[in-house]
Amino acid sequence: MQGQLRSGGCGWKGQPRIGRDEPRDYVGFVMQQLGCRSSLVEMISVLSGPGTSIASEFDRLCARQSSSRSHRSAVSCGQALPDDIEPGWHAWLRGREVAIALDGVYRDLVMSGLPDPGAFGAAFEDFVRLMSLAAEQRQSAVTMRLRDHVGTDPNELPTTGVEFPVTEHANLQLAIDAVIPDAELVGFSTRHMGFGSVGLAEILAGETVGGPVRPGPVRYIDVEVGDGRVVQCVESALLLLSRDRSPIALVLSRGGDHPMRPPTLKLEGVSLKQGAVPDLVRELRAAMRRHNVFRGQIISLHQRDDRGPVEVQFHTVPAVERDDVILPEGTLERFERHTIGITQSADRLRAAGKHLKRGVLLHGPPGTGKTLSTMYLLHAMAGRTTILLTGRGLRLIEQALAIGRELAPATFVFEDIDLVAAERTMEIGSQGVLFELLNQMEGLAEDEDLLFLLTSNRPDVIEPALAARPGRVDLALEIPLPSPEQRRQLFLLYGQGIRIDQTSLDQLVERSDRTSGAFIKELIRQAWLRAALEDRDSPTANDLRRVLDDLLQERSTMTRRLLGQPSDDNPSSQTLPAMHRALTAAGVPIPSTTPDSP
Numbered sequence: 001m002q003g004q005l006r007s008g009g010c011g012w013k014g015q016p017r018i019g020r021d022e023p024r025d026y027v028g029f030v031m032q033q034l035g036c037r038s039s040l041v042e043m044i045s046v047l048s049g050p051g052t053s054i055a056s057e058f059d060r061l062c063a064r065q066s067s068s069r070s071h072r073s074a075v076s077c078g079q080a081l082p083d084d085i086e087p088g089w090h091a092w093l094r095g096r097e098v099a100i101a102l103d104g105v106y107r108d109l110v111m112s113g114l115p116d117p118g119a120f121g122a123a124f125e126d127f128v129r130l131m132s133l134a135a136e137q138r139q140s141a142v143t144m145r146l147r148d149h150v151g152t153d154p155n156e157l158p159t160t161g162v163e164f165p166v167t168e169h170a171n172l173q174l175a176i177d178a179v180i181p182d183a184e185l186v187g188f189s190t191r192h193m194g195f196g197s198v199g200l201a202e203i204l205a206g207e208t209v210g211g212p213v214r215p216g217p218v219r220y221i222d223v224e225v226g227d228g229r230v231v232q233c234v235e236s237a238l239l240l241l242s243r244d245r246s247p248i249a250l251v252l253s254r255g256g257d258h259p260m261r262p263p264t265l266k267l268e269g270v271s272l273k274q275g276a277v278p279d280l281v282r283e284l285r286a287a288m289r290r291h292n293v294f295r296g297q298i299i300s301l302h303q304r305d306d307r308g309p310v311e312v313q314f315h316t317v318p319a320v321e322r323d324d325v326i327l328p329e330g331t332l333e334r335f336e337r338h339t340i341g342i343t344q345s346a347d348r349l350r351a352a353g354k355h356l357k358r359g360v361l362l363h364g365p366p367g368t369g370k371t372l373s374t375m376y377l378l379h380a381m382a383g384r385t386t387i388l389l390t391g392r393g394l395r396l397i398e399q400a401l402a403i404g405r406e407l408a409p410a411t412f413v414f415e416d417i418d419l420v421a422a423e424r425t426m427e428i429g430s431q432g433v434l435f436e437l438l439n440q441m442e443g444l445a446e447d448e449d450l451l452f453l454l455t456s457n458r459p460d461v462i463e464p465a466l467a468a469r470p471g472r473v474d475l476a477l478e479i480p481l482p483s484p485e486q487r488r489q490l491f492l493l494y495g496q497g498i499r500i501d502q503t504s505l506d507q508l509v510e511r512s513d514r515t516s517g518a519f520i521k522e523l524i525r526q527a528w529l530r531a532a533l534e535d536r537d538s539p540t541a542n543d544l545r546r547v548l549d550d551l552l553q554e555r556s557t558m559t560r561r562l563l564g565q566p567s568d569d570n571p572s573s574q575t576l577p578a579m580h581r582a583l584t585a586a587g588v589p590i591p592s593t594t595p596d597s598p
Contacts, residue, residue, distance in 0.1 A: 140206030140213045142188045142238060149240045150247050154270050155204055160277040161268035163255065165399065166309045167301075168288065169265060170223040173233040175287035179280070183250075186238040189216030197255040198236060200268035225293040226314030246273035248280060263309050295407050298378065300388040301396040310399055315388065320376040326489050326517060327369060331477055335360065338475045339377055339451055343384075343409060346449050355446035359473035361417075363459035367518030368479045370455040374413060377453070381411065384451075390415040401440050409449035418458040441472045482517055484509055490517050494524045497538055504541035511548055523547050 146154055164172055176183070190198060192210035202208045219235040239250040250269040267284075269277040298315045325332055338360055342349065346356055362370040378386055385407040387400045394414060404410035414437075444450055454473060456462055482490060487509045491500070500508075512520060526547045527539035 140203075141215050142186065142203055142213050143206045145186055145215075145240075146203060146238060146249050150249055150270060150272060152272065154249065157270040157272065158274075159200055159268055159270050160281065161200070161266060162281055164265040164267070165402075166254070166263055166265060167312050167399070167403070169221070169233045170225050170231040170293050171288040171291060172265060172267070172284070173223075173231055174291040174293070175284045176234070176239075178287045178291060179283050180239070180241050180243075183239040183241040185218045185234065186240060187216045187218035188213050188236070188238060190214070193219075197253050197266065199253045199255065199266055200251040200270070203238065203251055224314070226297050226299075231293070243276060243280065244273070246271055246276050248276055250277075250280075289406060292407060294403055295385055296383050298386040298388065299403075300390070301393050301400055303392065303396060310396060317375050317378050319379050320372060322376065322380075324493065325369060325373055325376050326482065326486050326493065327373065327479060328483070328486070331479065332373070334475070335362075335373060335377070335477055336380075339453075340380055343381065343449055343451075346409075350447055356449045357441075357444055357446055357452075358475070359441065359452035359454065361454045361456065361459075361462070361473045361476040362479055363456045363462070363476065364479035365481055365516060366457050367516030368481055369517050370479055371415070372517070373479065374453060374455065378411070378413075385410040386413065387411070388413045388415070391419075394419065397437050397440050401444070404450060405444065405448065409451075411451045411453060414452070414454045416456065417454040418456040418461050438472065481514055482520075484513075486517075487512055487515070487520060490520045491524075494521045495544075498524070498527070498540070498544070499538075500541045500544070504545070508541075508544055508548065511552070519551070523551055526551070 143154075150157065188198065188203065190202075190208050190210045190213055193216075198208055198213065203213060206213055218237045220232050221235045222230045223233050225231050234252055236253045237251075239252060241248050241250070248269055248271040250267060253266050253268075255264050255266040267281070269280070271277050294312070298317055300313050300315060302311045302313060303309070322332070327335075338358060342356060342358060349356060362373060364370060378384075385404060387404055387410065389396060389400055389412070394417075400412060404412055441452060452473065459476075459478075488505065491505060491508055512523075523544065524539075527543040530543055530547065531537070531539040
């Protein structure tokens with residue numbers, strides 16, 4: 001028979017085959033599954049005529065069924081019955097056999113013509129209605145616990161709900177610990193916990209799409225908050241508490257039902273006292289600001305896909321001293337005045353009605369010191385909340401600014417901004433991210449100490465509007481390739497521990513023309529590596545010359561291939577104009593066509 005009861009629940013699984021060719025399955029299904037004798041006898045009467053012996057037999061069997069609730073529940077849930085139950089109950093269970101006896105009568109009816117369809121439909125409708133009224137409604141123990149706590153039917157109370165980004169989980173947990181430390185936690189579970197949210201509505205209903213809501217353990221999740229610290233956060237639970245003698249019930253869950261939205265944290269509550277839940281939510285928000293784990297930290301935001309959760313990573317930036325930053329004369333001083341200086345004079349500028357929000361763009365070829373200057377600034381302005389965005393994280397501008405506004409003074413670092421803030425007419429970049437960046441920067445309060453620090457290797461493609469209006473980017477500093485004197489300082493800075501005579505130093509400075517600071521740092525690292533592999537304590541000036549020869553040869557060959565210039569093995573290769581323009585704009589030197597030319 002196709003129609004069967006679900007194991008562990010009262011209901012039908014599948015549908016009976018209703019049709020003229022299967023009368024036995026249909027009648028058997030009805031007679032086995034239905035538990036309301038009056039409606040069942042009424043249906044039998046319609047099918048086989050009133051007063052038939054079959055209807056009387058079934059009526060007699062139903063009258064003998066046990067009144068035991070446990071036996072009735074066992075049958076309704078499809079469970080096995082104990083062997084010692086009274087024989088009359090087994091007789092009732094043999095109702096399927098009675099249904100088989102109906103087969104001949106019903107087949108004759110089918111062959112000779114069915115009874116009036118209207119009468120059958122009315123009887124079936126009455127049957128469904130009576131079965132619904134007779135069904136035992138079992139309320140979830142979790143629902144009963146909530147109702148007992150608030151002292152009334154929670155379905156009659158207004159509800160208040162708020163949502164938080166998943167990135168705020170640790171902050172919300174710390175706020176709960178501070179504001180309502182005595183709240184009782186009641187855990188719950190469903191058959192498919194984790195698939196679909198279980199919020200206040202599901203708790204009140206006592207069931208979800210995945211099945212009934214049952215008592216279960218409180219679910220926790222560990223959230224890292226930097227410096228090796230971990231906050232154990234409640235992921236889903238019913239919180240029962242009282243404030244000012246008013247009971248409050250909160251449900252904390254993780255929502256994510258909307259396929260086009262990333263998951264969020266949901267906090268919903270009910271209370272007899274009007275306004276009790278909104279007041280509590282305001283206290284929790286204030287506590288989240290006081291205990292915010294991002295305050296004074298250096299963090300970055302990441303998202304694997306557009307609908308995935310936003311993740312927060314904590315960073316420790318190496319300390320960079322001022323003497324470690326080798327820039328053209330006056331560049332570092334202007335950089336410090338526009339960043340550190342404005343923060344130090346914030347109160348005076350506010351009193352004069354001058355805005356504090358500002359932006360700095362550092363542009364120049366790769367490896368010239370943009371990132372190093374940024375690291376120095378973060379070290380010099382320690383204690384500010386700093387949010388780093390790079391790569392795919394650049395699409396999280398709105399979330400980053402929301403965190404920064406909450407924790408001002410704050411610094412936002414957007415590395416390689418040309419990847420998203422390109423000219424609208426160019427294929428590189430994204431119009432959506434560009435517009436969002438401009439709008440978000442324009443919409444911030446002028447008197448907040450918010451610093452935007454942008455870096456780019458492609459100043460020629462930066463959107464002109466980004467730097468044209470104060471309040472977006474109002475200082476652009478070029479960091480070019482180092483001059484001979486700056487290269488000399490870089491060799492001395494990174495070459496500490498290596499004995500370099502003046503003649504060798506002059507040669508290295510001359511031969512490293514048009515190279516970057518990062519190039520010189522890598523040159524010295526490889527010299528140390530070569531000495532270690534040869535079992536020597538430190539490299540020599542000769543090691544530096546040999547490594548420089550290798551790097552210049554590799555660099556020149558790779559650059560020629562990127563440009564598509566003729567090479568030894570492919571003299572007919574052609575130059576790529578687009579790559580030529582890009583490298584020229586980035587300040588990368590273009591070697592001659594002679595393969596050995598540095």
